Amino acid sequence: MSAAPTFANGINHSPTFPLRVVDGLTLPPEYRKALRPGEEWKDATGFPRQLPRYFYEIPSWDSAMKIELASHFLLWEFIQVDVREAAPLRTFPRYVPCAVTLLAVCLERFREAVGTLVHISANGGYRSPSHRFSKNATPHAWGTAANIYRIGDTYLDNRSAIERFSLIARETLPGVWTRPYGAPTGYAEDHLHLDLGYVISVPRDVKI
């Protein structure tokens, strides 16, 4: 492993983005166990993927409710998890991979294309590799996937709605992947899953 990273005073110096970047490898053991920073994790095909190592630290729910990742997306929308998430990751401070900002920008672009509200479901934004839904490497654990259950007043729980908005997403966001409609594993029938792949973001604050 390379030399330990250093941070500019341990904080992100962006004047508009207040979250501190942390190296997951420096977190207490219970967090490292749940987040598995930098570890290898195999996807459904058995291909190894490397988990994110750098995270934004979210000090409180109040801050998550206030921080804008994009004009129409607040941070809290990406971190809603239920009892299936590992216990340490359900209390603050919480940690989210730095690439979540890229997802937010993409969703903002998608929102412009559909012209109405885009709702991310619970457990449908970032969830850790320890989440009970996380059986194989999923971009949700990279902070680069979203499960969208409603767009405006339309619930995405049928083929027509899912395929229509899936097409809009693929036309709007180059390189985005959407889960095909269907019931088997690898398909989705009650939400639109879209992701950017296994993207890792290392902010400039990190000096490796």
Add this chain to the structure above:
Amino acid sequence: MTGKDVASQPRPSTGVSATAPDEAALQTAIEKIEKTSGARAIAVALHDFETGFELHYNADRWFHAASTIKVPILLGVFAAIDRGDLLPHSRVHVRNRFLSVVEDIPFRVESGRDANSAVHNSIGKMMRVDELAYHMITTSSNLATNLLLGVIGPQSVNDTLKALHLEEGIDLKRGVEDELAFDKAINNVVTADGLLRILVMLAAGKAFSPALSRRMMDILHGQEFNQGIPARLPKGARVAHKTGEISTVAHDAGVVYLPKRKPYALVILTEWDPTTSGRSRTIAAISHTIYEALTRGPVDE
């Protein structure tokens, strides 16, 4: 304390001059109701905390549990709370997608078949464990039931029943609205005695702790379907109960609290041809007969 302990505990001394009813006369009265009701089968189990009187009428016969299975599931949820695996305010993702016990085929709970819209309106969001438990019992929300069972797992409920020595007479195999399982006769089944043992434990405050027992009883007190056991009881009666009904069964199981006496736990299970009516009326009649017997002495034939 276990279910067996509750069943064998000394009969309470109340200081009140209470006379146990004539068991034979009560049996006869219930037989009479059964014969005129048109029901295929009726089972009744009763435990009176005031006198210690018990009645077991056909009480070891198995019935499709319908929504009465939600009482054991409630117990399983509170077992998870007692263990610290869940908190009452733990949040659960409301998602209407479940896997059948038959080949893991996905299914949904049809909103039109669920009396509760609050849970369906939260799809995509999260609800608290205690909110879901409340909806599971008071309006018999099938969606809430399957969500809670999805979190704790059927095996956890069965383990809880076993740990409390309550497994006899309760056979939980799956969640609700699993039509594929129903078609293959894979059903949750109960006996009147099985449900009675749970209710006695809850009413005695012996399920996990007095505080948790009280919380479960509070939820049962919120029941909104009152056409069965409570229907012909006096206005002063309070009933903590759970109903259950599908095309071929109608049940009610609860604890009846009356002024100036200790409560009694009562389970009435009934089975019917799909086209036969009068189910609630029959349950209410049996409940009334038992009330009369417990409060006014021997049943007048």
